[in-house]
Amino acid sequence: MELAPRFAPIVAEHLLLRPLAVAEAAAVAAYHRDPTVARYQGWGVVDRSEIERDLTAMQSRIPCDVPGAWFQLALVERAGGALVGDLGVRRLTEAHDAAEIGYTVAPPYQRRGYATEAVRAVSDWLLGRRALARVIAVMDGRNAASIAVAERAGFARVSCVETRHGGAPTVLLTYERRA
Numbered sequence: 001m002e003l004a005p006r007f008a009p010i011v012a013e014h015l016l017l018r019p020l021a022v023a024e025a026a027a028v029a030a031y032h033r034d035p036t037v038a039r040y041q042g043w044g045v046v047d048r049s050e051i052e053r054d055l056t057a058m059q060s061r062i063p064c065d066v067p068g069a070w071f072q073l074a075l076v077e078r079a080g081g082a083l084v085g086d087l088g089v090r091r092l093t094e095a096h097d098a099a100e101i102g103y104t105v106a107p108p109y110q111r112r113g114y115a116t117e118a119v120r121a122v123s124d125w126l127l128g129r130r131a132l133a134r135v136i137a138v139m140d141g142r143n144a145a146s147i148a149v150a151e152r153a154g155f156a157r158v159s160c161v162e163t164r165h166g167g168a169p170t171v172l173l174t175y176e177r178r179a
């Protein structure tokens with residue numbers, strides 16, 4: 001009998017990164033609905049049952065096994081076990097040696113360095129253990145917090161494309177960290 005692949009949680013200084021559990025969908029939906037969190041995101045209406053469905057489908061997988069499919073990690077405080085945010089990762093379909101990440105920290109836990117710590121730890125893992133060549137993050141050019149996180153975690157800006165978001169002109173920035 002073939003065993004399902006196992007993913008050992010990533011342990012960082014203050015955070016543990018492990019697969020999001022289906023039971024955490026309601027908590028994730030609640031902070032994703034916060035207008036300050038959703039401001040620069042493309043996710044539209046946040047639907048708890050959709051998150052539950054995606055998390056259920058993900059449970060037998062490991063990050064980056066299926067090109068294009070997002071894998072959602074929970075960011076958990078090692079002291080106390082609180083769920084403080086999430087970080088999605090997927091292998092790109094157009095470049096199999098590359099992964100994309102997207103990250104969110106719930107408002108009460110922001111500005112403690114958690115996103116920077118998580119992005120560093122996951123990209124170390126992707127470029128090291130998973131032997132990928134590069135990790136990218138794509139963000140709205142007005143998202144100062146996300147830009148600061150990417151730059152602090154060792155990513156460099158590689159492209160800037162004009163776009164519109166919510167009816168307003170903006171730019172879409174791609175940041176990249178290489179092995």
Ligand SMILES: CC(C)(COP(=O)(O)OP(=O)(O)OC[C@H]1O[C@@H](n2cnc3c(N)ncnc32)[C@H](O)[C@@H]1OP(=O)(O)O)[C@@H](O)C(=O)NCCC(=O)NCCS
Pocket residue numbers: 036037038040041102103104105106109110111112113114115116117137138139143144145146148149152
């Ligand atoms: C982007 C986000 C994940 C940052 O999370 P975080 O845990 O607060 O980030 P960090 O604490 O690691 O912040 C690192 C630096 O980013 C900058 N930063 C953080 N929040 C900021 C804000 N609201 N405005 C401007 N700069 C900010 C600061 O320079 C900060 O360092 P400092 O606290 O020492 O000044 C969080 O703001 C968030 O979830 N936003 C909504 C979702 C989102 O936009 N995600 C990015 C999608 S690509």
